[in-house]
Every structure is written in C-alpha cells, then in structure tokens.
Amino acid sequence: MASHVHSSHTEEKVILPPQTKAIWNTFIILLVLTVIEFIIAFVMPANHLRVAIFAGMTIVKAFFIVGEFMHLKHEVKTLIWAILIPVVFVAWLLTALIYEGGHLY
Incomplete structure (x- = not known):
C-alpha cells in the first residue's frame, strides 16, 4: 500500500461570521462595564451617588443585552x-x- 504524504503545509485563516464579531464586541463592552462597577463598588464609599452610578450602568447594560441578544436594535x-x-x-x-x-x- 502506498502512503499519501502531503508535503505542502498551507495555513487556513479562520474568518468569523459578522454575528460572532458583534457578540464578542457586546461581550467586551459588558465586561468593561462590569469591571468598572466592581472598581466603583470597592473604591467609592456607600452613598447616593454610588447607587445612581450603579443604576445608570445597569440600564446601559440592559440596553446592550436587549438590543443585541433580543435583536431589538434591528x-x-x-x-x-x-x-x-x-x-x-x-x-x-x-x-x-x-x-x-x-x-x-
């Protein structure tokens, strides 16, 4: 039996579909907002300003989630x-x- 050996080594570049790129972008934005929330939670003293910042950031995160994953943006x-x-x-x-x-x- 003859063995078939391929001597050419070609690299294939993986191209992600646009939907995957949009999901990763949304993930990164939500990750950054969550990290900022954690920083504020541990650095800022508990007061009404901190609660207002958390409420505002939660609304922004909710809009991103609803817009991207529930397709309301379109x-x-x-x-x-x-x-x-x-x-x-x-x-x-x-x-x-x-x-x-x-x-x-």
Missing part, C-alpha cells in the same frame, strides 16, 4: 419607543414611591 423605531417609554415611567413610579415612602432622602 427593529422599527416605533416598537423600540413602545417598549422604552413604559420602562421609563415604571422607573419614575418606583423612584417616586420610594421617595414618598421615606426610604430615599
């Missing part, structure tokens, strides 16, 4: 606003109820 603007406006009002309602309840000064 929807029509009317649908995005139909989801976004009630979320803003619910956040305002929760803040008002906490403030009026005396837990937030």
Whole structure:
C-alpha cells in the first residue's frame, strides 16, 4: 500500500461570521462595564451617588443585552419607543414611591 504524504503545509485563516464579531464586541463592552462597577463598588464609599452610578450602568447594560441578544436594535423605531417609554415611567413610579415612602432622602 502506498502512503499519501502531503508535503505542502498551507495555513487556513479562520474568518468569523459578522454575528460572532458583534457578540464578542457586546461581550467586551459588558465586561468593561462590569469591571468598572466592581472598581466603583470597592473604591467609592456607600452613598447616593454610588447607587445612581450603579443604576445608570445597569440600564446601559440592559440596553446592550436587549438590543443585541433580543435583536431589538434591528427593529422599527416605533416598537423600540413602545417598549422604552413604559420602562421609563415604571422607573419614575418606583423612584417616586420610594421617595414618598421615606426610604430615599
């Protein structure tokens, strides 16, 4: 039996599909935001500013997750606003109820 030996060594470059690149970009952005949150948690004293920063960063992270993994980023603007406006009002309602309840000064 003759053995077949390939003497040419060609390297194949792996090309990732665009969806994979978008997912990795989203992962890196979320990773950076999470690292910043950890730094703030361990460096900054506990006060209302730290809570506000965490709330803002959480909202940014939620938008990235919903936009990329739930594909809302590619929807029509009317649908995005139909989801976004009630979320803003619910956040305002929760803040008002906490403030009026005396837990937030």
